[in-house]
Structure formats: C-alpha cells, structure tokens
Amino acid sequence: MEVTYLLLALAMLFALIATYLAIVEKHLVKAVVFSAIQSIAFTLALYLLRAPDIVLVYLPITVGIYPAAILFLIKKTEEVEQP
Amino acid sequence: MKRELITALSLTATVLVVAYISTLGGGLGPLFSDTRPLAKVFLSTTLDPNKPMFTAMSPEGVTAIVWDYRGLDTLFETAVFYLAIIGAVAVYRDVSEKVVLKGGGVGLSKIVKLVTKLLIPMNIAIAISIALHGHLTPGGGFQAGAAMAVVPMILIVVFSRYFLLEVKISKGLALALRSIGLIGIAFTVFLPIIIALISGVNSYIMQNQVKFGAPFSFPAFFGDSLISGSLILYNLFELLAVTFGFSILFLLLSIEESLVKEQMGGEGSEH
Numbered sequence: 227m228e229v230t231y232l233l234l235a236l237a238m239l240f241a242l243i244a245t246y247l248a249i250v251e252k253h254l255v256k257a258v259v260f261s262a263i264q265s266i267a268f269t270l271a272l273y274l275l276r277a278p279d280i281v282l283v284y285l286p287i288t289v290g291i292y293p294a295a296i297l298f299l300i301k302k303t304e305e306v307e308q309p
Numbered sequence: 310m311k312r313e314l315i316t317a318l319s320l321t322a323t324v325l326v327v328a329y330i331s332t333l334g335g336g337l338g339p340l341f342s343d344t345r346p347l348a349k350v351f352l353s354t355t356l357d358p359n360k361p362m363f364t365a366m367s368p369e370g371v372t373a374i375v376w377d378y379r380g381l382d383t384l385f386e387t388a389v390f391y392l393a394i395i396g397a398v399a400v401y402r403d404v405s406e407k408v409v410l411k412g413g414g415v416g417l418s419k420i421v422k423l424v425t426k427l428l429i430p431m432n433i434a435i436a437i438s439i440a441l442h443g444h445l446t447p448g449g450g451f452q453a454g455a456a457m458a459v460v461p462m463i464l465i466v467v468f469s470r471y472f473l474l475e476v477k478i479s480k481g482l483a484l485a486l487r488s489i490g491l492i493g494i495a496f497t498v499f500l501p502i503i504i505a506l507i508s509g510v511n512s513y514i515m516q517n518q519v520k521f522g523a524p525f526s527f528p529a530f531f532g533d534s535l536i537s538g539s540l541i542l543y544n545l546f547e548l549l550a551v552t553f554g555f556s557i558l559f560l561l562l563s564i565e566e567s568l569v570k571e572q573m574g575g576e577g578s579e580h
Contacts, residue, residue, distance in 0.1 A: 235328065242324060246316075278447035279371040282439060286455040291555060294462045298562040 234274045241267035252307045254300045262293045351378070358529075361519045366529035367444040367537035375449060376543045380515040383543075384498065387550065391491060394554045398484070401561045404572050406480055409471060416469040425467045432460050436548070443544040444537035450544040454551020461556040470563040480560050483553040490549030497542045501525045515539075 244264035251257040265288035273281045330336035344352070354363040355373045365373035375383050416422065440453035464473055473479075498515050505512035505525055512525040517538040519526045527538030 231332070239324065242320065246320065279449065279452065282448055282452040283455050286452075286459050290459040291455065291462060294466065295558065295562060298559075302566045 230274055234271055237267045237271040237274065240264075241271070254305055254307060255297065258293045258296050258300070261296075262289050265289050265292075362521055364518055365537065365540070366518055366535070367540050368535075369444055369446060369448075371447065372443050372449045372540055372544070373537075376540050377515075377517045380517075380543075384494070384515070387491070387494060387547065390551070390554060394487070394557055397558055397561055398480075401564070401569070404561075404564060404569050406470075406560060406564060407474065416472065417467050421467055425463055429460055429463070432463075433457065436460075436552075440544045440548040441541070444540040445535065448544075450547025451551055453544065453548045454555070457548060457552040458555030458559075460552075462559050465559055465563045470560070473560065478556070478560075480557055483556040483560060487550050487553035487557065490546045490551075490553065493546030494543060494550065497539050497546065500539075501527075 241264045244260050244267060248257045248260035248264060251260060265284070268288070269281055269285050272284060351370050351374060354360055355365050355370045356368045357364045358366070365377040367373040367377070436453045436457035439448035439456055440450055443449035443453065461473065461478070501512040501516040501523075502514060505523070510525060511523045513520060513523055516523060516525055517527055517540065518529065527542075529535065529538050
C-alpha cells in the first residue's frame, strides 16, 4: 500500500515537472514532447489508481494520437512561439 | 529571479495542498481500502443472472456502465466525436488528397519501415482483442479504436501519406467505414424497438437485458461464450467508428499546407 502511494506521488511529481516544462518551453516541438512525458506519468498514476480502462484509452490518445495531431499542426504554422 | 522563486513556491504549495487533501484529508474518499456504496450496487448486479431486471450480463463493470447502465451518455459522446470529424471534413471540403507534391512520398529509413512492418500486425491484433474482449476484461470500443487509430498515423509518418493512397486507403473509404460503424451503433440502439413493434411487446431504446414490463433481451451467450448481449456489438461498431474517424483526421492533416492553400485559394495563394 505504501509503495503504491509512493509511486503515485512520484508519478504525479514527474507529471507536474513535465507540465511546467511544457508550459514554459518556447520551442513547440519540445513542448509537445514534454506534454507526452506528462501523459506517460499520468498513465502510470491511473494504473496505480486501478483504472485500467482509462489507461487503455489514455495511452494511445495522449502519447500517440494527440502529439501527432499537434505536430502536424505545428508543421503548418511555426516551430518557435513568438513573444 | 524573483519570478522563478514565486513559481517554485506556488508549485510546491499546490503539490502540498493537493497531496494533503487527497490523502490525509480524505478528499478522495476511501482510497484502496473500501468499496463505495455506489460501486457495490454496480458490482453486485453487473453479472448476476439471478437479478435479470438489473444485470448487464458482463463481468466488466466499466463497459456495462458505459454501454448499458449509462448507454445514452456514450451515445451522445459518439455523436460529439462524429460532429468534430465532420467539422474537419467540412474545413477540407475543397482539398483533393490525390494531388502529389513533387519530391514527396519517400518516408523514413528502411530500418524504421521494417520495424513498423513488424509492429503494425501486433497493433491491429491488440486493438481487435481489446474490442472483442471489451465486455470481459478492461477495454472496449473506444479504447480499441484509439489503439487501432495509431496504425494509420504511424503509416503516414513512416511511409508517408502517398503510401496510404497507393494501398487505396482514402478519405472516402475511411468515411464509408466510419459511417458503417455509426449506422451499426444506431441499428443496435433501435433494434429492441423494431423487434418490439414486430412482436407486439414493450421495449426501451438501448435495452440490453430484460427490464420490468419489457421482455426483450439480447442473447447473453453465443454457444458457450459470454457475449453480454448488445455490449459486444457496440464495442465492435465503436471500434470501426473511432478508428476511421481518427484516420480521416490524419489523412486530412497530413496534406501539405502549400497544397491546401493552393487548392483552397484564399489568403495563402495571394502572395
């Protein structure tokens, strides 16, 4: 039980750091990668919270489909966020 | 420097407050230790042939809730997804996907292509098993569709969009297959009503098993296998709808921006 809590805390802390980096990053491709890392941490947290159904949908959507869609969109605009 | 300090302090404070509320404060309820009363209701009825009026005949509580107990919620979610894709199709209505950019269509290196060729059949098999086992183990139609939608996305990235055109996977085909999925879902929703009208008994929309005053029921078993009535049908049709919904999106998004602007006219072609 304690191990679950510890892993949960670590996963969420990891997610928080990745989210912060995704927000402050000006290079949009890097920001998408940080966002995908945050999603991996969330996936681990959801698995620890015993929600395998959500894990199965969260993993392909947030690590595969969503970064790909955003990368296609970034390719259509600019790679670096303008101030 | 001051700005970074404020950011660090506010992030730490947020983490501490959320951690306190969710664990020691008991904000999330009995985490891991006890089953909530609402969960007990669903767990005790989801697969219990002795309670025919309440059961969904599926050991997978989540799929039972998603497609039976709260079926209409999922139906409207599917409708929202359908409308979102229709929006994308409408934006790209004048753009032909058949136009080829000069020098395009190469894709990534041979190594990546070979690894992808090995991975794609596994991905398809896993997605289909998630859909077909959705009423028995964690999974379901949307989960399977999301896993399957990764296949066209990887094919576009690794082999380029022109590879999909070569193997005849076009926007039209994807739209047709997605429509088959949606029509299948609609058919399964209205099937109890149609059968009730023919046989002269009562039934409800999206009815799966017998309800009070409505004796209609989808078969819970196929031979010896548990198929949980309408749940397996919903999962299969949702797999089709979601897979090809996302495929349409990727087929449209992967068209080069210069070609899109050229064909649409508008501001892009002026300069």
